[in-house]
Amino acid sequence: MKNFYIILFFLIGFISAFSQQKTYCNPINIDYGYCPIEPFVTQGKHRATADPVITFFKGKYYLFSTNQWGYWHSENMLDWKFIPRKFLRPEHKVWDELCAPSLSFINDTLLVIGSTHTKDFPIWMSTNPEVDDWKELVHKHQAGAWDPQIFWDEEKDELYMYYGSSNLYPLYGLKLNRKTFQPEGEPVPVLALNDFEHGWERFGENNDNTFLQPFTEGAFMTKYNNKYYLQYGAPGTEFSGYADGVYVGKSPLGPFEYQPHNPFSYKPGGFARGAGHGATYQDVNKNYWHVSTIGICTKNNFERRLGIWPAGFDKDDVMYSNTAYGDYPTFLPSENKNHLTNHFSGWMLLNYNKPVQVSSTLGGYQPNFAVDEDIKTYWSAQTASKGEFMITDLGERSTINAIQINYADQDVELMGKPETTLGHKYILYQSNDSKNWKVLVDQSKSTKDVPHEYIELQSPTTARYLKLVNIQMPTGKFAISGFRVFGKGSSEKPGLVQNFVPLRSGPKVEGERRNVWFKWQQEPSADGYVIYFGKSPDKLYGSIMVYGKNEYYFNGLDRSDVYYFQIEAFNNNGIGPKSEIKKAE
Template identity: 80%
Template sequence: MKKNISFFLFMVMAVSGYAQQKTYCNPINIDYGYCPIPDFVTQGKHRTTADPVIAYFKDKYYLFSTNQWGYWHSDNMLDWKFVSRKFLRPEHKVYDELCAPSLSYVNDTLLAIGSTHSKNFPIWMSTNPETDNWKELVHNFEAGAWDPQIFWDEDTDEVYLYYGSSNMYPLYGVKLNRKTFQPDGEVIPVMALNDHEHGWERFGENNDNTFLQPFLEGAFMTKHSGKYYLQYAAPGTEFSGYGNGVYVSEKPLGPFEYQQHNPFSYKPGGFAKGAGHGATYQDPKGNYWHIATMVISVKNNFERRLGIWPAGFDKDDVMYCNTAYGDYPTYLPAENKGHMGMNSFAGWMLLNYNKPVQVSSTLGAFKPNFAVDEDIKTYWSAKTSDKGEYIITDLGEKSTINAIQINYADQDAEVMGKAKALPGHKYIIYTSDDGKSWKKAIDKSKNEKDVPHDYIELEKPLSARYIKLENIAVPTGKFAISGLRVFGKGSGSKPGAVQNFIPLRTAPKIKGERRNVWFKWQQQPEADGYVIYFGKSPEKMYGSIMVYGKNEYYFNGLDRTEAYYFQIEAFNNNGIGPKSEIKKAE
């Protein structure tokens, strides 16, 4: 019977024009809960989560994040099933029931605990977390840790706790008793920020605000080749430059040294920015991935989403994370495409950046073009949530379409917390060559899933110029879109090489601000945007910045004392142009 059902589902998907996907697209498409804290929704109720961690445990990926009143699991890192649960005892009267959670396993048992400054939160354990099957491992955890991570060292069978979230204090580490899981030994400061040296650690949207000390948080430990990689987040979760760095040691409690190539997880440009406070994990084939927090911060500073990127260690054991084209279609682990360079990128380009838009209606200042401006912070909203409200995006030419991502915005949402019976997003997508005669391409008019960042990879590519998204129903609020993103290939040429690329930086012997660099280049006439690569070695330019519609960029994320190498490439709807000559800035 199961085989018959599976065959039926496959046929339904095939008729609809989409089948088993090989790619995903950030922000990841999970049923994010709505903010449960009244003080945080005074400017509008909205979805949010952050501080994620994924563990691959007993052939499944388990995803926990802040204040979701449950967690997700997946077989393939694409289709996530939510398990409803509050990790609280009756006496706990807090909104932050599972804020910045720790998720790890010891042998055949998964462990979870949220942040707390008190000493009466339990450590929960489960050998079968696929269902709501948890019990207390520790009744009252004496550490009282915020942003905790419990790390099991499989080689030594020892357990450690790392924690801390502050703009005043360092991160801490302490060994836990292997039997009681309570602190057992001296609490050791393991690292602190050094924003005087590391520009990317400075507070502010552009790492240039000095009115407040930067925040240090999100400890996470990964062991590789006998070394301990202590990851941390800075400078603040509300900023586009929110990223993760790493310190390395031969011992679990240090001393730790700053990895030369930092930040290792960083995404200050593109549609959805930010790649801070997250976790690193391995898939079944041993490849590393990194999940982290992405920024919206419109209705509240803590309005956020989640992203996943390929990660790993190079031949010199340098930890890296590949965020180049990091919110474009990316191959899933099952495809085994590799993580270095462009191997993980599907190669499908954005077809409708800043192209003409038509809509059924517009609510106030939420203008139509905000749906195609490649900025998740801006969005178009229709006047209603009625069936028949629509948005049409003109690709400018007949193009090959491989995938579509629909990013819904929260306009006049009425939900707080995790609504169990929230209806799904229902819509139909049509295509046209002339904007008059329409063909149905994707029919989700009966969809029951909550899909706020729905991503559809087509079984067979379509050819069209116009895409029409017609609303049937939304879970709550108005029909509003922060990004209707169409991916594939145009019919023209890729842009040429960027000319006159110049990184301007204060020389070592001249008094000035060496944590900053100003990039200038000649505008490439066929380009939609550019990707700048940077690093401290021409062979290790793991950092990247995506820039749309400009021919300059101010970057304030350098380390003060060391030389850097830079390179740039242009891209458009037809593909990616050649990289420029590598430039060095002492």
């Protein structure tokens, strides 16, 4: 009998381990606050944050971002608990409650400071940030830094600060006194944009630089293998091509050299677009990740979300962030995951541009906007009443592994970070004939605020139709920007893409070498394509996801360098083979 209980104990542990969720999906699902700034909500109140930073501290991940009136912590990078906290004092008459905050640690102490152009912001410290337990380390910090990062060079036990946000001035670095934390000496210019050479740094949605000089901001330092990787965001937070680049140096204040493989964090296509102004951190297994800003920018240029991407350094110490299929289900931290090859779950989007049925429609917020893979568009019901629904038709019986429900903000009434909300209440049904329905997920009694709800099923199910029925919204109407179903279809994945051609002006021909025009033959069964690019055939770390087209204009090349390109097609059944690598002088 004793042996029986021992075996039963291990079986329960084994089953429990395999029932734990193993993936997440961008944008990450946290209870984002609502924009607290009146002039920014004239076109509609909405959720907003950006400029994130995560650090792993005392066994937990801590996440800070702009204007959230608090912060989050998590044990697994999936379930985030919000801790309410205002860090500014009453005399600070500013809109932003910690804009683009710095988050770092020294030994057993976590440090936080927000952006300011004045010299009266405190540096806060905590040895127990799991609860609201903070005190001032420095009452008035004299740097006056916007978009700051405090960097502790642990090996040297030295402190530095990097900062700046401008389309006129460079980013700066300065050394901080190890005891007082105040600046030592004058700021040193460490990095400036060179958009004449680097196409991806040009301003504009398509890097066309038509009316403004590009912005650089979001300085962040990572030390790896005795090298200093100074990261920066460009060209503007409101654009799909918002990205992070990196310069590398041998000392904390430089000089720094542009890493040839840039931008290292870049996601201009797909559902969730943008991967700039972020931070790089290590997980519990010492693997690297990059958290950054995703743009919605519909009701205001600063309507944004957060994304987390697998990252790392290759054998040649080149820094990268893997955003290919980065808004599909992605594996959570694991000891054995290779961030260049094994980050993606392989679960495909099953309902891209497939038929939908809805209970009602508000004006021009059409139903198919919920399945068009564009986070900027959305369907809205006429009300938030119980019973409003959306049905998505997968086109065939398919294996379903996960569902992401991305709510949109239509006629919401909240601003700032409410202490409590009603949460999102819903029921998700499945069917094979759209007549006989069975409950798949019941959240009718939930009180959780889940603006980007992600459900990984404990075991896959098979169905053709899913029906999302609203029970209650926290505020506003029942509106969906992305009802996304992931798994595998029952047909064939696409074939090899034919006639892939990158058209670029040659080095001795008059033309714009920062641009390239991709053309290829449409693969009949493809939903979309992923184009890979880089400056070496074995370092195609950049990627662009394209839906429903057989061409793409890319304006993000560096003028002087040779590039290599490759393409693959994908659909609801899987990913097709990669094409031959093409070289463009």
